[in-house]
Amino acid sequence: MSIEKILENELCTGCGACISEDKSKTAKMVWNDSNFLVPKLTELSTSNEMYSVCPFNPNLKNEDALGKIFFQRTSGNYNDRIGFYGGLYAGYSNKYRETSSSGGIATYIFEKIINNKIADHLFIVQESCDGFEYKLCSDIEDIRKISKTRYMPVTLEKLFTEIDNINGKVAVSGVSCFVKAIRLKQEKNPNLKEKIPFVVGIICGGLKSKYYTDFLAQSAGCNSDYSSVQYRVKNVESFALDYKFSCKEKDNGRIHMIDMLSLGDMWGTGLFKSNACDFCDDVMNELADISLGDAWIDPYDKSGSGNSIVITRSQLAETLINHGIDNEELILDKISLEMVIQSQSGSFNHRHKGLAYRIKKFKNKDLIKKRERFISEQSIIFNLVQSQRMQTREKSLSYWINNPDYSEFNKLMHPLLVKLKIYNKLNHMQQKLVKLFKNKLGAK
Incomplete structure (x- = not known):
């Protein structure tokens, strides 16, 4: 088995961790015909080494084994559907709810990571000239500008090819397969455990092709090049699912917008989704220090301002959350395990059943x-x-x-x-x- 087999069978999610394992340094991430990011190998590329950190390599440790290594000693609880965990919460950040896609908890955590010197930099998704990409970020003001959901393919490629040259520690955010790749890299290179001290996990409903955004832009009436994409424009007077997509036409600066409810179910139908996502069994991002997702449960889904589900797994994550609650920076309710699972019931039904x-x-x-x-x-x-x-x-x-x-x-x-x-x-x-x-x- 090799990286080539992963590509041939459309099991690559574009995490890019494999690129740093190519001893020839000739492999790179490129857009494929379906507009997903995948590794492109050369005759010199060392495919077996690259395969050694692939989250879809069936011969490597699974989420259960990796979860025990990273969280068994720090988490007080375990559930065979959500993994190891400390606290379970639902709610929002007072400061960042308004400018975020859901409850603003991720932005709050990012700010605390920098202010408390848990890490010197964040490696998070930001807008670029071609859409979105992971970039290094160290300024709190920059963090506040990018607290939005992104449904565009991105890759961690640069994190691992450049991390040795980065002064200081780096915190990272990512979806389940990306976080698993980070943990596999840390297992292979223990120095990375200190270099990457904190991982924020985004609970993911499936990766979308770049064509998904093109489809949304056209549906909103934009038939030329666009920028300033926002996938979750809230309606605070309504309920959580009632949000809009918007983009700006590059030629004339016109804003195009469309109600997402008018387009039907973009997630339950699997439109523009990566094939690999149909073979992911990690619904709740089990390997992140903290897992964050939309609170699709009553009564939290009744608010158009947005609420988040929060699962802490490391002691540091639990400390950050409890500090925010005590200071009234976070408005969070402790919720039951059943409510957490129910919040992602559609994903559990699809991915597991x-x-x-x-x-x-x-x-x-x-x-x-x-x-x-x-x-x-x-x-x-x-x-x-x-x-x-x-x-x-x-x-x-x-x-x-x-x-x-x-x-x-x-x-x-x-x-x-x-x-x-x-x-x-x-x-x-x-x-x-x-x-x-x-x-x-x-x-x-």
Whole structure:
């Protein structure tokens, strides 16, 4: 097995950690045909070494093993769905809620990391001339300007190729696969544990192709080059899901905006999503010091201002959160494990329950080794949903590649999405009937 096999089977998420392991230093990250970032190798590239830090390498330690190494001694609790944890919270930052996509907790943590000298720099996603990219950031004012969600492919490539030349410690934020790559790098090179003392994990619903942003821009009426993309423009008078996408047309500076609810379900359908995400079983970013996501649960989802789910895993993360609560900088409620899991119920249903079917249909099963407790057989109707989602994901990319016009794209995708909607309704009906039947049996 090698990095080439990962690429051939579309299991690369573009983390870029492998680039720093190329002894020839000839590999680099490039955009592929589907507009995802992937490594491009040369004849000189040392593929086996690169494979040694790939988060999708089935022969390396999984999230359970890595979680024990990094958090077993510092976390007081463990759950087989969310991993090791200390505290569970929901709420927001008083200071950063207004300027953030959800509750502003990430920006608050970033500020404290710098102010408390936990790290000297942050390696976080910022806007660039070509969209977004990871950049080194050390100024609090800069941090405050970039507290927004980004649904654009990015890569950690520069972190590991340049980290030896960076003076001081670096804190990093990332999605699950990126965080796993960081932990694999730290396991291989223990010096990186001190160099990267804190990792902020973003709970991820799946990585999107750059074509996703092109689609949103066209849907908003922008048919030329754009910049200043905002994926989550809040409506504070409404509820959490009622937000807009906006971008600025480069030619004339005009702002284009569209209600995301008018476009339908962009996540449950798998539109423009990476294939690799269908084989990720880490829903809650189990290897980060602190995991942050949207609080999609009652009553927190009723506020258009936004709320965050917070899972602390390291003692340092728990200390930062408790200090914020004590100083009334953070408005957080302690919540139950059940509420945390419920906040990402859609992701758990898809990633865990649908895993067995997707593995069964995967052409190269030797590349897939997932935790057995998440692999279970499901009903025929549930599997029909998974099959249709796989088709929807694949077709959304191929249709856009062949004809990047949102109007034509919508026409082509319509029958696929209608079919998926029907299967989802049947699945929900079946679930209700099963629940009703179990309740009746329990009452006897």
